Structure formats: C-alpha cells, structure tokens
Amino acid sequence: MNIVIHRGTKEIGGTCVELTTNKFRIIVDLGIPLVSDRKDQPFDSKVLEGKSVKQLLGLGVLPAVTGLYVGDEPRVDAVLISHSHLDHYGLLRYVHPDIPIYLSEGARELIKVSDIFTPYRTGDLTVRIVGNGKKFKVGGFEITAFLVDHSAFDALAFMIEADKARVFYSGDFRGHGRKSALFTRIIESPPKDIDCLLMEGSMLGRDEQIYKDEIAVEKGIKDVLENKSNIAFLFASSQNIDRLVSAYKACRKTGTTFVIDLYTAFILHRLEANTKSLPQFDWPNVRVKFFKFHADKIAEAGQEKLLYLFNKQKIEMEEIDRTKEKVLMILRDNSLFPRVIGHIHPIKGAQIIYSMWDGYLTDKFQGYCREKGIAIKQIHTSGHAIPKDLKAFAKALNPKVLVPIHTFHSERYGEMFDNVKVLEDGELWEVPV
Ligand SMILES: [Zn+2]
Missing domain, CATH: 3.60.15.10 (Ribonuclease Z/Hydroxyacylglutathione hydrolase-like)
Known part of the structure; x- marks a missing residue:
C-alpha cells in the first residue's frame, strides 16, 4: 500500500x-x-x-x-x-x-x-x-x-x-x-x-493547559456562575458539544439559566437522535434567544416547524436583563455582541467566559470589553x-x-x-x- x-x-x-x-x-x-x-x-x-x-x-x-x-x-x-x-x-x-x-x-x-x-x-x-x-x-x-x-x-x-x-x-x-x-x-x-x-x-x-480536562472546565464555569452578580456570556463554538454539556451542567448546579441561540438549539436538536443525553432546548434551565439571522436560515432550510417548537422556550432581552445575575448566555465575538450588551443595564461587571482557543481572542475585542467594564476569563481545554x-x-x-x-x-x-x-x-x- x-x-x-x-x-x-x-x-x-x-x-x-x-x-x-x-x-x-x-x-x-x-x-x-x-x-x-x-x-x-x-x-x-x-x-x-x-x-x-x-x-x-x-x-x-x-x-x-x-x-x-x-x-x-x-x-x-x-x-x-x-x-x-x-x-x-x-x-x-x-x-x-x-x-x-x-x-x-x-x-x-x-x-x-x-x-x-x-x-x-x-x-x-x-x-x-x-x-x-x-x-x-x-x-x-x-x-x-x-x-x-x-x-x-x-x-x-x-x-x-x-x-x-x-x-x-x-x-x-x-x-x-x-x-x-x-x-x-x-x-x-x-x-x-x-x-x-x-x-x-x-x-x-x-503551552501547558490551565484547565487540564473537560471536568476542570465544568468546575471553572461553575465557580464563575456561583460568584457573579451580573450576566455571564459563554464564548464557545456551538459545535463543541462537550463544552455545551459542561456549561449546561454548571448551570444546573448553580440554578443558572442557560440561554442558547437558535443555532445552538438547532444543533442539539439534530443530534438528539444520535445521543439522548445531550441537553435540549426544552430541558430545565434552558431558554432560547431568537435572532433574525438564525431564524431566517432555519426557515430557508424548510425547517420553520422547528421555530414554532423552539418558540415555547423563547426568551426576550427584557427578561434576560431583568434576571441577568442568573443568566449564562452563549454568544461570540460577532455583530450580535454589541447589540445584546446594549440591552443589559448596567453592563459594567458582566463577564465573558472565553471557552475557545485564545488565538481567536483579538486585542481589539479585549480593548472593547475593557472599555465597557466586561471582564474576560479564559476557561478552555484543548x-x-x-x-x-x-x-x-x-x-x-x-x-x-x-x-x-x-x-x-x-x-x-x-x-x-x-x-x-x-x-x-x-x-x-x-x-x-
Ligand atoms: Zn478537529
């Protein structure tokens, strides 16, 4: 050969x-x-x-x-x-x-x-x-x-x-x-x-890893959730299923609402047939934030019925803001981020759990967060x-x-x-x- x-x-x-x-x-x-x-x-x-x-x-x-x-x-x-x-x-x-x-x-x-x-x-x-x-x-x-x-x-x-x-x-x-x-x-x-x-x-x-495994990551997220007084954002790939599970478990243990977007809800739903143990949009402590971009994509793919399904667990920005000290919201460094934080009052004291490879974390974004009073904590394992x-x-x-x-x-x-x-x-x- x-x-x-x-x-x-x-x-x-x-x-x-x-x-x-x-x-x-x-x-x-x-x-x-x-x-x-x-x-x-x-x-x-x-x-x-x-x-x-x-x-x-x-x-x-x-x-x-x-x-x-x-x-x-x-x-x-x-x-x-x-x-x-x-x-x-x-x-x-x-x-x-x-x-x-x-x-x-x-x-x-x-x-x-x-x-x-x-x-x-x-x-x-x-x-x-x-x-x-x-x-x-x-x-x-x-x-x-x-x-x-x-x-x-x-x-x-x-x-x-x-x-x-x-x-x-x-x-x-x-x-x-x-x-x-x-x-x-x-x-x-x-x-x-x-x-x-x-x-x-x-x-x-x-370099050596700070968080040696996925269990240490779960614990790291839990520690943040236990001690926070404003909203926390999870910056992670929604296709990193292990990481979603770690975040979900940390939320369950701390009585935190895990706010996922439609994209994440869609992924977890598609994988449900494969693995029953993955958290889903209708599990306790999970809510779904609708963004038009994601909703349009799902509709274009001919899956509108899923939007009706996910709608049962929909959460609006007003409720996220009102309950922010008990919210972990999945988000990333894209155009949605400034829009979302515009609804959180005050945003000062919010935290980002940066849970992806730090090569993606730009100086520009770090500067932006500093200006807004948002702390970034890296919790990741390779x-x-x-x-x-x-x-x-x-x-x-x-x-x-x-x-x-x-x-x-x-x-x-x-x-x-x-x-x-x-x-x-x-x-x-x-x-x-
Ligand atoms: Zn790979």
Whole structure:
C-alpha cells in the first residue's frame, strides 16, 4: 500500500491523505487549510470564491488527485472523513458526486448544519454512515472505524488494511474530554500489528493547559456562575458539544439559566437522535434567544416547524436583563455582541467566559470589553491530545513506523517516539510490511 500525505506533514489544517493499492484508491480527509502556503498567515478562504477546480488545483489549494473532483472521470473509490471540522472536510464540495463519502452520523449532521448556517456549502454528497467498531470494504481496502474523544462530536479514527499492510490514522483526538473512556479503551485494547501509524500532534509546541480536562472546565464555569452578580456570556463554538454539556451542567448546579441561540438549539436538536443525553432546548434551565439571522436560515432550510417548537422556550432581552445575575448566555465575538450588551443595564461587571482557543481572542475585542467594564476569563481545554497522551497512544499501538501528521512540529516526534518517519507533503511512500 502506498501513502501520499498531500497536506499535513508539517502543518495543522487542510489534512488530506491518499492511500493506494494496484487497483484501488481512497482519500482520508479533505480539509481547508488553516495557514497560507508559507505557513506564516491564516489561510484566506476568500481565495476559494468563484474559482474553478482547475484554478484551485493550480493554486495548490486542492490536493493534486486525479479523478477526485467534479468535471473529472471519477477514479477514487471513496473519501473517508474523520470528523466535522472544516480543516478535515471543508473541500468536499469539489468532490465528484458519484464518489461515496464515509463518515459518522454525528459528522454528517454537523456538516449539514454548517451547510445551512455558514458559507461553507458541501452540497449533495453520496453518503455512507459508519459507526464505532464497524468494518467495511472499499474495493481492496478493509476499513474499521474507531470512535475517538475530540472536540468535534462523533469523531473517528480509521484502521485501513490492504496488501497485508495495516495503517492506523488517528484523526484528531484527545484523552481528556467527556469521552475519555474512548481513549482509554483504545489504549487498553489497541489494534494489533500496526505497520504505520499516522498520528496528529497539534499540541506539540503549545503551552501547558490551565484547565487540564473537560471536568476542570465544568468546575471553572461553575465557580464563575456561583460568584457573579451580573450576566455571564459563554464564548464557545456551538459545535463543541462537550463544552455545551459542561456549561449546561454548571448551570444546573448553580440554578443558572442557560440561554442558547437558535443555532445552538438547532444543533442539539439534530443530534438528539444520535445521543439522548445531550441537553435540549426544552430541558430545565434552558431558554432560547431568537435572532433574525438564525431564524431566517432555519426557515430557508424548510425547517420553520422547528421555530414554532423552539418558540415555547423563547426568551426576550427584557427578561434576560431583568434576571441577568442568573443568566449564562452563549454568544461570540460577532455583530450580535454589541447589540445584546446594549440591552443589559448596567453592563459594567458582566463577564465573558472565553471557552475557545485564545488565538481567536483579538486585542481589539479585549480593548472593547475593557472599555465597557466586561471582564474576560479564559476557561478552555484543548480538543487535542497532550504530549503525555500522545506518548501513551503511540506506545499502545506500537507501530512499525510512526508518521507525523497535523502538526507544526514534526521535528519533535523523533525525540518523543520510536520509529518515526517524517514525510514531505506530496511524497509517495510505500508502507513497509
Ligand atoms: Zn478537529
């Protein structure tokens, strides 16, 4: 079996791996880059606008895989998507519609949600749903999906076998989320005889975490809620389901009303079929704030009936203001924020629980909050494995060769792990068996 990592040997984001045998070919992940070509700036997704497949191939944005994209004769047997983060699936919209896409049910739902609410449209795909521990065949490949703990809901790792070679692709994972049991399970009964492990290393080169796990995050949020005398805002991704659960539990324990927006209510509702234990819009302590932008999107998607459903738990700004010392409201740094805080009197003494990667926290926004007398407290834990867990993972899987992927620090793998082989983007490499 041959491997080409088209993007990801030395960067985080835009992951794409091609695996081939004599007759068959699959792609694992097809993400939007997070950094520019020279890796010194964020990737500007505007470069995608109005461009053809040919132009994007020419720019090196689309990985050079023949027979993968619309307009070409399909020559790829399947695309496997590990999870619903854009840097792993965001280029799917260019894939030939006849090529089947394998992903988890949760990933499919969240990709559909992003199709409705964001400019990233994947459009119509030929989807095949795969679940934890399920083996499936694609041409000469035999593939097993493993559910993993990650900040994306229902994330998968894949074991891929062909030509007597066995490759394990970790996808993005961690051992400190609400589903850490999934990590422990793989560590305690790992798949055997792995020839090659493609393992992410996002956390290499990053600082130690202040909040070591999702439970510590829940406690951190609870401490804020217990001691506040004005409104608190939760800045978090509504697709980070673990984080929503942590916030909800902290609210329950402190008698705080968790005010979610329609977007968040919609996401939780879509995932209800998959997991009954996720908080929903009609659970105790949950209320829904309607914003026109979200309501319009839901209506455009033909889901107006959900607006009537969510309406039962609707909360207005007047009530939020009146009960503000008992409110945690989900919001983000966008145009809604100034509008919302305009309804809170006084706003001085309000707090933001900043519960996402601090790379998104701009100086401009911090200055704005200082001016308004709003304190910002960072309470976050990463979606990615810390070095100790990466070591435990590599040790358990015990591969003949470990290949770095999804990292800015492939050079550190050699110091931390055994049998490391650093590839270059686009390099064709035969898996030794
Ligand atoms: Zn991810």
